[in-house]
């Protein structure tokens with residue numbers, strides 16, 4: 001799983017006995033998950049595996065925390081009633097900026113990145129920025145991947161999106 005991790009070996013020195021115990025637990029959780037389809041067992045396995053690592057890339061450190069949060073819910077802080085808010089919190093979902101739906105926020109960001117990338121493609125093709133903005137605004141509704149599609153897109157909106165995202169491109 002982490003064989004392609006680039007950087008210093010993050011694994012602590014483990015004895016053969018410790019490695020064997022880890023493997024036993026992971027296999028146990030895998031068998032329980034296969035038998036029950038209870039996702040908590042899969043999260044247990046993730047917690048055990050990632051728990052072996054001392055230094056992780058920040059996004060894997062998040063996954064390790066999330067797995068531990070789920071473990072807490074299944075051991076010391078078992079929720080009752082409506083479970084969704086507990087899971088939402090355990091997975092560290094937070095409302096986006098201004099209370100945005102975090103799922104919607106991803107879609108909006110991807111949409112804007114697509115528009116900015118279209119501008120970049122026009123510029124790389126030799127077009128001046130002014131014309132690139134106009135052409136992307138004109139062509140976008142037909143290319144829009146969002147549901148429902150954009151009915152129209154102003155040149156000013158394309159300009160705002162371009163200015164917000166252009167620093168992310170290596171031009």
Ligand SMILES: [Zn+2]
Nearest residue numbers: 144146149150
């Ligand atoms: Zn669109």
